[in-house]
Amino acid sequence: MSTSTNAIEALVNREYKWGFVTEIEQDVAPPGLNEDTIRLISSKKNEPEWLLEWRLKAYRHWLTIKEPTWHNVHYPPIDYQGISYYAAPKKKELQSLDEVDPELLRTYEKLGIPLEEQKMLTGVAVDAVFDSVSVATTFKEKLAELGIIFCSFSEAAQEHQELVRKYLGSVVPYTDNFFATLNSAVFTDGSFCYIPKGVRCPMELSTYFRINAASTGQFERTLIVAEPGSHVSYLEGCTAPMRDENQLHAAVVELIAHDDARIKYSTIQNWYPGDKDGKGGIYNFVTKRGKCLGRNSHISWTQVETGSAITWKYPSCMLIGDNSVGEFYSVALTNNYQQADTGTKMIHVGKNTRSTIVSKGISAGHGQNTYRGGVKILKNATGARNYTQCDSLLIGDKCGAHTFPYIEVKNSTARMEHEASTSKIGDDQIFYCNQRGITKEDAVNLIVNGFCKEVFRELPMEFAVEAQKLLSVSLEGSVG
Amino acid sequence: MGPNGSGKSTLAQVLAGRETYEVTRGEVLYEGKNLLEMAPEERACEGVFMAFQYPVEIPGVSSAQFLKAALNAIRRARGLEELDAMEFLALVKQKFKVLGVDEKLLHRSVNEGFSGGEKKRNEIFQMALLEPRLCILDETDSGLDIDALKIVASGVNGLRSPGRAILVITHYQRLLNYIIPDYVHVLVDGRIVRSGGKELALELEEKGYALIEGGAGAAAPGRR
Ligand SMILES: Nc1ncnc2c1ncn2[C@@H]1O[C@H](COP(=O)(O)OP(=O)(O)O)[C@@H](O)[C@H]1O
Ligand SMILES: [Mg+2]
Numbered sequence: 001m002s003t004s005t006n007a008i009e010a011l012v013n014r015e016y017k018w019g020f021v022t023e024i025e026q027d028v029a030p031p032g033l034n035e036d037t038i039r040l041i042s043s044k045k046n047e048p049e050w051l052l053e054w055r056l057k058a059y060r061h062w063l064t065i066k067e068p069t070w071h072n073v074h075y076p077p078i079d080y081q082g083i084s085y086y087a088a089p090k091k092k093e094l095q096s097l098d099e100v101d102p103e104l105l106r107t108y109e110k111l112g113i114p115l116e117e118q119k120m121l122t123g124v125a126v127d128a129v130f131d132s133v134s135v136a137t138t139f140k141e142k143l144a145e146l147g148i149i150f151c152s153f154s155e156a157a158q159e160h161q162e163l164v165r166k167y168l169g170s171v172v173p174y175t176d177n178f179f180a181t182l183n184s185a186v187f188t189d190g191s192f193c194y195i196p197k198g199v200r201c202p203m204e205l206s207t208y209f210r211i212n213a214a215s216t217g218q219f220e221r222t223l224i225v226a227e228p229g230s231h232v233s234y235l236e237g238c239t240a241p242m243r244d245e246n247q248l249h250a251a252v253v254e255l256i257a258h259d260d261a262r263i264k265y266s267t268i269q270n271w272y273p274g275d276k277d278g279k280g281g282i283y284n285f286v287t288k289r290g291k292c293l294g295r296n297s298h299i300s301w302t303q304v305e306t307g308s309a310i311t312w313k314y315p316s317c318m319l320i321g322d323n324s325v326g327e328f329y330s331v332a333l334t335n336n337y338q339q340a341d342t343g344t345k346m347i348h349v350g351k352n353t354r355s356t357i358v359s360k361g362i363s364a365g366h367g368q369n370t371y372r373g374g375v376k377i378l379k380n381a382t383g384a385r386n387y388t389q390c391d392s393l394l395i396g397d398k399c400g401a402h403t404f405p406y407i408e409v410k411n412s413t414a415r416m417e418h419e420a421s422t423s424k425i426g427d428d429q430i431f432y433c434n435q436r437g438i439t440k441e442d443a444v445n446l447i448v449n450g451f452c453k454e455v456f457r458e459l460p461m462e463f464a465v466e467a468q469k470l471l472s473v474s475l476e477g478s479v480g
Numbered sequence: 481m482g483p484n485g486s487g488k489s490t491l492a493q494v495l496a497g498r499e500t501y502e503v504t505r506g507e508v509l510y511e512g513k514n515l516l517e518m519a520p521e522e523r524a525c526e527g528v529f530m531a532f533q534y535p536v537e538i539p540g541v542s543s544a545q546f547l548k549a550a551l552n553a554i555r556r557a558r559g560l561e562e563l564d565a566m567e568f569l570a571l572v573k574q575k576f577k578v579l580g581v582d583e584k585l586l587h588r589s590v591n592e593g594f595s596g597g598e599k600k601r602n603e604i605f606q607m608a609l610l611e612p613r614l615c616i617l618d619e620t621d622s623g624l625d626i627d628a629l630k631i632v633a634s635g636v637n638g639l640r641s642p643g644r645a646i647l648v649i650t651h652y653q654r655l656l657n658y659i660i661p662d663y664v665h666v667l668v669d670g671r672i673v674r675s676g677g678k679e680l681a682l683e684l685e686e687k688g689y690a691l692i693e694g695g696a697g698a699a700a701p702g703r704r
Contacts, residue, residue: 423539427500432536432590434520435496435529436550436606437557446549450540450589 028216029086035059038185041086045154045188048161051168058174058184067178072370072402073310073339075246075283083248085186087216139203149194150205153221156192163194167225171254171291171318179250179312180287183219187252190220195230195261204460206235217248224254226261228294233264235463244280246309251286259294259321264302266459267315268467271307273474278337278366281309288315292324292353300327301344302458304467306474309338314372316345319353319381326355329455331467333474334367334399343372343404348381348414357388360452363399364475370402377414385415392422393451395444395475423451445472481650481681482667483689488649489533491667492618496530497523510614524550525557529612531603533619533649538590543602546590547572547609554610575608579635597628604635615639615646621655633658653685 029040038059042052067078143150149160156164174184191207209220226232249271255263265288274281284307290299301315311334317326328344346355361369369392377384392401401422409416425447433443449456449468456464482488494501495508497520508515515523538546551571552562563571576583581601591599600620607615617636621629636646636659648659656664656678664680665672668689674680 426536428536429538431498431520432532432538433546433550435524435532436546436610437521437524437553438546438549439521439553442549442553446541446545447538450538450542450545453540 027086027088029084031084032081033059033083033085033186037085041186041188044086044088045157047154047157050165051157054169054174055185055187058181059186061175062178062181062185065178065181071312071341071372072368072404073312073341075310075339078246078248078283080182083217085217085219086188143201143203146199146202147196148199148201149192151192153187153190153192153223156223160192160194163225164192164223167223167254167256168221169254171256171289172252172287176287179285180252183221183250183252183287186217187219187221190222190251191236192222193224193232193234195224195226195232197227198229199227200230201232204233204235206237208237217250219249220251222251222253224263224265225256226258226263226297228259228261230258231262233266233460235266235268235460237268237270246274246281246283248283249285249308251288253286253288253315255288255290255299257290257292257294257297257299257324260296261294262298262300263290264300265290265315266463267301267303267305268463268470269303269305269307269311270470270474272309273307273338274309274336276336276365278309281338282307283310284308284312285310286313288313289318290316290326291318292321292326292350294321294324295350296323296325297321298325298327300325300329300458302327302329302455303331303342304455304459304470305330305332305340305342306470308340311338311340311342313342314344314374316347316374317355318347318349319355319384320349321353322350323352323354324350325353327458328355328357328359329458330358331360331362331452331455331471332369332371333362333471334364334369335474336365336367338365339368339370341370341372343370343374345374346376346386348375348377348384348386351381352383353381354385355387357386357390358454359388359390360455361390361392361401362395362448362451362471362475363392363401364395365399367399368402369400370404372404372406374406375408375416377409377411377416379410381411382413384411384413386417388416388418389454390418390420391451393448394422394424441472441475444475448472448475481664481684484651486667487670488667489618490670492530492533492616492647492649495523495614495616496520496528521553522557524610524612525554527613528616529607529610529614530616531600531607531618531620533622535591535594535599535603537592537594539592541590542586543588543590544568544572544586547586547606550606551609572609575605578638579605579608580631581605596623597625600624600632601628601635604632608635608639613644615644616649617646618649619651620648621650621652629655630658653681656681 029037035056038055042055140150172180174181193205195201224234255265257263271282271284272280292299299317303315305311311332315328319326326346330342332340332342334340343359344357357373359371361371363369371390373388375386375388388405390403390405394401403420405418407416425444429447430440430443448471456467459467490501494503495515503516548568551568555562573583591602594602603620620632624632633655640646661678664676664678666674
C-alpha cells in the first residue's frame with residue numbers, strides 16, 4: 001500500500017528528539033590523556049590527595065592492559081588521545097538552583113526533567129550531570145532530615161570522605177577491566193547515595209546524565225551504600241546530542257547492600273544511537289556491579305537499553321551474604337546499526353542465595369543483540385538457586401540475536417533453571433492487527449510491549465510508561 | 481460457496497487488504513469508495529471485518545490490550561471518544577454475556593493455546609465488539625463440533641441487521657441450517673458461476689460441485 005509506505009518513510013526519517021546541542025560556555029580540557037590530565041581533573045574537583053593517588057594508580061595500571069576483544073561488538077579503534085576528558089559548563093560554586101545557568105535548566109526542561117523542585121514529579125529527587133559535572137541535586141534538604149546523603153560524587157569526595165574512601169573500588173576495583181580502570185583514572189562526576197541504617201528512602205532517587213560537548217568522553221561514577229535494613233530505589237536516565245562522531249561513555253556503578261538492605265537500580269539508557277546508516281552514536285562501555293554483603297540483602301537491576309551505537313554492560317551481583325537475592329531484568333533494543341552485548345553475572349557465594357535473570361533482546365533493522373550471562377555457584381553456596389529466562393525477538397530479517405549463557409556450578413545442591421526462546425514478529429500477526437484497525441506501528445508496539453512486560457513491571461510506575469514510549473520511538477521505521 | 485482452491489479465501493484476503501496479494505485489474509467499491517486504495521487498517525476502520533480461517537496467535541499480548549487497541553482505533557476513526565479501561569471492561573463484559581464467552585479470555589494472550597473452537601468463537605466475539613458493516617467469515621464453521629457451530633451461528637444471527645452485510649464463506653450446507661442465507665453464490669476457479677437463494681445450497685449438497693461446474697459454461701460464458 002503506497003499510503004502506509006509513505007508513513008513508514010516519514011517515521012524512519014524522524015529525528016532523535018533529544019539530539020539538540022545546548023549553546024553554553026564550556027570549560028573544556030584539551031584532548032589527550034596523561035598524568036597531567038588526571039591531576040587537572042582532580043584539582044578542578046578539589047579532591048583530597050588520596051583520591052588523586054588512587055586515580056594515578058588506576059592510570060598506571062591502565063597503561064599495562066589491553067582493550068578487551070571477547071565481546072560480540074565491532075567498532076574502529078578508539079583514539080584515547082583524541083578525547084577530551086573534562087568538560088564543564090562555565091560557572092561554578094553554585095549555592096542553590098537559582099544560580100544554575102537558565103540555559104541549563106531549559107535543557108533539562110526540554111528533556112522532560114524539570115529541576116525546579118516545585119515542578120518535580122512528586123517523589124523523585126534528581127541529580128543532573130551535564131558532561132563532566134553535576135549541575136543540580138534536588139530535594140537534598142528533605143532527604144538530609146532522614147540522614148540520607150544524595151549528592152554529586154565530587155561533593156561526596158570532599159564532604160563524606162570516610163564513606164567514599166571506604167567503599168570506592170570495593171565492588172569494582174580499579175584493576176577490574178579496561179574500561180573500569182580508565183574510568184577510575186579519569187572519572188569526573190556522578191552520584192553518591194548513602195542510606196543510613198533502617199531508613200526507607202521515601203522517594204525515588206534519580207540521576208539524569210547528559211553528554212553535551214563535542215569530542216568529550218563521559219566517565220561518571222555512581223556509588224550507593226545501603227546500611228542494614230535500609231531501602232532505596234534509584235533511577236538513571238541518559239541522553240546525548242546527535243553528532244556524526246562517536247563519543248565514549250565509560251561509567252562505573254558500585255552498589256553495596258548490608259544486612260536486610262534492599263537496592264533497586266533502574267536504568268533507562270537512551271544515549272544517541274547514531275543515524276539510520278550507523279553514523280555517530282555513543283559507545284557505551286559500562287561496569288555495574290552490586291555486592292550483597294549482608295544476610296538477606298537484595299539487589300535488583302532493571303535496565304531498558306534503547307540508545308547507544310554500542311552497548312557493553314553486564315550489571316552483576318555478588319551474592320555474599322546468606323539468603324541474599326540478586327535480580328536482573330533487561331530489555332535491550334537494537335535498531336538500524338546498533339550493537340548490544342549485554343547481560344549479567346550472578347556470583348553465588350553465600351548459602352541459600354537466589355538469583356533471577358530475565359533478559360529480553362529485541363533486534364530490528366541491522367541491529368545485533370547479544371545476551372551474555374554468567375551464573376557461578378561457588379563451593380559453599382549450599383541451596384543456591386538461579387532462574388534464567390532469555391528471550392529474543394526479531395523484527396525483519398537483517399538483524400541478529402545471539403546468546404552466550406555460561407554456567408559454573410561447584411555445589412551439588414544448586415538448582416538451576418534456564419529457559420530461552422527466539423521469536424519473530426510475523427507478517428501474519430501484523431496483518432491480523434491491521435484487520436482489527438490497528439496500524440503497523442501500533443501493532444509492533446503492542447507485540448514488543450507484550451514481549452517486555454515482565455521487565456517493565458519491575459520499573460517504578462512513571463518510568464514504565466516512559467520506557468514504553470521510548471521503545472516505540474526507538475522502533476519507528478523498523479517495519480514496512 | 482465453492483470447492484477447495486476456487487479462490488474463496490483469496491477473495492476474502494483481497495477485500496481485507498492482505499498485501500501479499502497483488503490485484504492486477506478491477507476495483508472494489510465499498511460504500512462508494514475504492515477499497516483497494518486503502519491500507520488494511522483503514523478498511524477495518526471503515527467497517528470491513530474478516531473472521532480469519534486461521535486466526536493468528538500473538539504470544540505476550542493479552543486479549544484485553546489487543547481488543548482495547550482495536551476498539552479505540554475504530555472508535556477514533558468513527559469520531560467517537562476512546563474508551564478508558566473501565567468503560568472498555570464494562571462493554572466487553574456485556575458482549576461476553578451475549579456470546580457466552582468466558583471472561584478469562586481477557587487475560588490470555590491473543591489466540592495463544594486456544595482450541596479451534598475457541599479461536600473461531602473469539603473471531604465472532606471480536607466482530608460483535610467492533611460492530612463492522614461488512615463482515616467476511618472465512619470458513620468459520622470448519623473444525624467446529626455441532627455445539628460450537630450453534631454458538632457461532634447464533635452469534636452471527638444476533639448481528640444481522642439491515643445496516644450490515646455478512647459474507648459467509650463455507651463448504652458445507654450444514655452451517656446454513658443455522659445461518660439462513662439471503663443469497664448463495666457459487667465460486668469456481670475465481671468466478672461466480674451461479675447465484676440463487678438458499679435452495680441453491682441444498683442443491684449443491686445433493687449434486688456436488690462437479691455438476692455445477694459442468695453447467696458453469698452456460699452460466700458464465702466469459703470464463704477463462
Ligand atoms: N484470482 C486469483 N488469481 C490468482 N490466483 C488465485 C486466484 N484465486 C485463488 N488463487 C490461488 O489459488 C489458491 C487457492 O485459493 P484459495 O483462495 O485459498 O481457495 P479456497 O479458499 O477457495 O480454498 C491460492 O494459492 C491462490 O493463490
Ligand atoms: Mg480457504
